[in-house]
Amino acid sequence: MNASLFAALAVFLLCGCASFIKTPTVKLNVEKLTPGHIAKVKTLVAKLEPFIMAKDEEGKLPSLTFKELESPLDSGEKRFLRSFRNLKAEEVGVKIPFRGLSQGEKDLVRLAGQKIKIKGKEKEIPPQFLSPQVYQSYQFMMSAMERDIGKRLFVESGYRSSAHQLYLFIYYLSNHDYSIRETAKWVALPGYSEHGDPEHLAIDFINADGINGEYNIPEFEGLPEYQWLLKNAGRFGFVLSYPKNVPVGITYEPWHWRYDGDRKPHSTTPDKV
Numbered sequence: 068m069n070a071s072l073f074a075a076l077a078v079f080l081l082c083g084c085a086s087f088i089k090t091p092t093v094k095l096n097v098e099k100l101t102p103g104h105i106a107k108v109k110t111l112v113a114k115l116e117p118f119i120m121a122k123d124e125e126g127k128l129p130s131l132t133f134k135e136l137e138s139p140l141d142s143g144e145k146r147f148l149r150s151f152r153n154l155k156a157e158e159v160g161v162k163i164p165f166r167g168l169s170q171g172e173k174d175l176v177r178l179a180g181q182k183i184k185i186k187g188k189e190k191e192i193p194p195q196f197l198s199p200q201v202y203q204s205y206q207f208m209m210s211a212m213e214r215d216i217g218k219r220l221f222v223e224s225g226y227r228s229s230a231h232q233l234y235l236f237i238y239y240l241s242n243h244d245y246s247i248r249e250t251a252k253w254v255a256l257p258g259y260s261e262h263g264d265p266e267h268l269a270i271d272f273i274n275a276d277g278i279n280g281e282y283n284i285p286e287f288e289g290l291p292e293y294q295w296l297l298k299n300a301g302r303f304g305f306v307l308s309y310p311k312n313v314p315v316g317i318t319y320e321p322w323h324w325r326y327d328g329d330r331k332p333h334s335t336t337p338d339k340v
Contacts, residue, residue: 093150097159097247105245107147108237114139115234126177128231129196132170136230151247152233156259159251161316168229169263176202181221185277192273195225198265201326205270208303212295220292223279223322224271229257252318261308261325269308269325272296280322287321296324304328 100108118139122128133152137145156163176199181192197205209219236254243249261269273279280287287293308325309317
């Protein structure tokens with residue numbers, strides 16, 4: 068066999084077998100990332116943050132795909148990012164169901180013009196997106212709340228694509244000393260977030276005075292709006308996703324309510340979280 072024929076055969080074999088070659092995965096320390104991996108996470112965030120902000124300003128975050136998220140990255144950075152995408156909840160001590168990867172959802176309702184006050188200054192919440200059924204149930208529930216107690220809650224966070232969820236996970240690693248295990252208690256891995264499940268979508272609530280419980284859980288628990296939710300949200304198909312004393316590995320979040328339709332309200336059974 069001459070050299071040119073051999074070279075052509077080699078190219079053919081490489082191209083033909085490419086789909087069967089598995090890209091090696093990056094081994095991550097879930098307790099705390101190595102200094103080298105921390106540096107890589109910082110690089111990812113630095114590259115992706117302006118990209119995410121631009122998508123948000125364009126109103127295109129709900130349709131963000133993994134391919135789009137990876138577009139500012141080189142091949143090594145893409146492979147490193149995918150290592151987080153491939154993590155399983157059980158690997159990091161979280162016992163919640165996989166809800167599927169959600170990308171490019173259509174027919175979402177855009178919720179804009181929500182205005183609240185923080186320390187007396189008016190602030191408009193960035194546009195949020197809800198599936199039609201969840202939007203309708205939310206509006207019915209808020210009408211009932213206003214009728215009963217003269218108050219309402221606003222949607223601080225609604226639908227998020229799985230690609231956006233992946234970005235948020237790596238972004239918030241720095242808040243938890245770059246521990247994957249600790250971060251997963253606060254930010255779900257892509258595919259496990261209820262914010263990415265249009266049929267059983269979660270809403271993070273905030274009140275008219277900007278109280279969302281993120282930094283002061285008792286402050287949110289003391290709201291009359293929250294007490295009303297505990298008594299009435301089930302009538303509108305919403306359940307508290309992560310109650311106290313439920314050993315699923317997720318931090319108690321009184322502001323985070325999932326739409327479950329006709330399920331029993333306020334379920335505390337781990338396999339329903």
